[in-house]
Amino acid sequence: MKSAYFDDTHAAFREEVRAFLAAEVLPHAAAWEERDTVPAHLWKLLGERGYLGLLHPRSVGGGERDLFTSVVFLEELGRIGYAGLRAAVSVHSYMATPYLTRMADRDLSQRYLASAVRGERLAALAITEPGAGTDLSGLGTTAVRDGDHFVVDGTKSMxxxxxxxDFLIMAVRTGAPATGHGPRRTTGLSLLVVDTALPGVARSPRRTLGWRSAGTATITLDAVRVPADRLIGRLDNGFYYLMRGLQLERLTAATLALGGMEGTLEELRAHLRARKVAGEALARKQALVHRVADLATELAAARQLVHHTAWLYQEGELPAVECSMAKLHTTELACRLADTALQLHGSHGYLEDSYAARAQRDARAATIAAGPSEVMRDLIGQAVLT
Ligand SMILES: Cc1cc2nc3c(=O)[nH]c(=O)nc-3n(C[C@H](O)[C@H](O)[C@H](O)COP(=O)(O)OP(=O)(O)OC[C@H]3O[C@@H](n4cnc5c(N)ncnc54)[C@H](O)[C@@H]3O)c2cc1C
Structure with a gap:
């Protein structure tokens, strides 16, 4: 179909990524979910193909491609329907390492990015803590300067x-928060690169309802000595960097949700055409046809919102409101679509290893991660009403 956003190069890239995922990922994805991990060889393969550095600069081995190449990649990754795998890859490439591209000095980004783009060293983003998630002013992991090191203490969750x-982009408290309410309370935060091999870093696995194979961990830091040159950008500016990075994170989440819905709708369509009740395919029951028609219409609208937001982002704007809208709408729609898919699969959809059950538990996480729906509504509402 013709599109204002995608050209023939994007279409060819889509075919390439779809074939790659069908050959290298889909046959093994269920086993990786069982083991709650993405194997090292897949990271290497993704790196060799250039898929981990589509947006990263050429100076570190990235492709420096346009944003819609990433949109294609993320949609296809979403479409395969294993959200743990897509979380792992997208956190590495679109949520953690971009802080090194945009905010870190050249030495620091060279030190970490080249191997990350090759898939040899893996990144994670460590913001959330047991006591603070949406409320960044409550972050309690401290980094205290001691000579040419920071000494880091605290716990990061989820x-x-x-x-x-191999390394974490971590939000730490380097200064006291301002008193009172509002954004000033988030002063005193900084971003540090913390190697997970450093003494004092301990991690424990957490089993999540969905997003299996993302290797979710709680990480404790006990007097971890981090070289001071691992500070990203300027001291105490972490909140502003996060606010910028979170827009790409939300756009990424929306794009993955979009791809996930395309996959779920395809699977549901095949099921409704194949499954017969009283000699008639479910696809011929008007009550179901209308439900699918409504969802397909909402999906078409969601697609336009995500692509328009990506276009604004690519044009150099920071479309914070649209990123929130895209994230809110796609992730909530994905829940409704997955719920309908489960219902229309009947009892077989309720089996733990069914496509519909996985789609539902995977969709559920996305209305919380990268900022819950309530926070998206707050941001959108404030923009509309002020
Ligand atoms: C699968 C998954 C993967 C994740 N991966 C990462 C990761 O890699 N790195 C990382 O740092 N974090 C990660 N997170 C954490 C995620 O970003 C936080 O869960 C999110 O920011 C919410 O924080 P919280 O869980 O502490 O919830 P809280 O801040 O305790 O909020 C709890 C609930 O209260 C409601 N709420 C919160 N604020 C408001 C408000 N202002 N108005 C009204 N209602 C509100 C929402 O319903 C929210 O879900 C992940 C989460 C999930 C589910």
């Missing part, structure tokens, strides 16, 4: 890729 990451 870290996707946490069990396998």
């Amino acid at each position: 870290v996707s890729n946490g069990m396998t990451a």
Whole structure:
């Protein structure tokens, strides 16, 4: 279909990525979910193909491709329907390492990015803590300067890729928060690159409802000495960097959700055409046809919102409101679509290893991760009403 956003190069790339995922990922994805990990050889393969550095600069081995090449990649990754795997890859390439591209100095980004783009060293993003997630002013992991090191103490939770990451992009408290309410309370935060091999770093695996194979971990830091040159950008500017990085994170989440819905709808369509009740395919029952028609229409609208937001982002704007809208709408729609898919698969959809059951538990996480729906509504509402 013709598109204002994609050209023939994107179409060819889509075919290439789809074939790669069908050959190298789909046959093994269920086993990786069982083991809650993405194997090292897949990271290497992704790196060799250039898929881990589509947006990264050529100076570190990236492809420096346009944003819609990444949109294609993320849609296809979403479409395969294993959200743990897509979380692992997208956290590495679109949520953690971009801080090194955009905010870190040249030495620091060279030190970590080249091997990350090759898939040899893995990244994770460690912001959330047991006591603070949406409320960044409550972050309690401290980094205290001691000579040419920071000494880091605290606990990070819900870290996707946490069990396998070689380094963490970590939000730490380097200064006291301002008193009172509002954004000033988030002063005193900084971003550090923390190698997971450093003494004092301990990680424990956490089993999640969905997103299996993302290797989710709780990570404790006990007097970890991090060289001071691992500070990303300027001291105490972490909140502003996060606010910028979170827009790409939300756009990425929306794009993955979009791809996931395409996959779920395809699977549902095949099921409704094949499954017969009283001699008639479910696809011929008007009550179901209308439900699918409504969902397909909402999906078409969601697709336009995501692509328009990506276009704004590519044009150099920071479309914070649209990123929130895209994230809110796609992730909530994905839940409704997955729920309908499960219902229309009947009892077989309720089996733990069914496509529909996996789609539902995977979709559920995305309305929380990268900022819950309530926070998206707050941001959108404030923009609309002020
Ligand atoms: C599968 C998964 C993977 C994740 N991966 C990572 C990762 O790699 N790195 C990382 O740092 N974090 C990660 N997270 C954490 C995620 O970013 C946080 O869960 C999210 O920011 C919410 O924080 P919280 O869980 O502490 O919830 P809280 O802040 O305790 O909020 C709890 C609930 O309260 C409601 N709420 C919160 N704020 C408001 C508000 N202002 N108004 C109204 N209601 C509100 C929402 O319903 C929210 O879900 C992941 C989460 C999930 C589910």
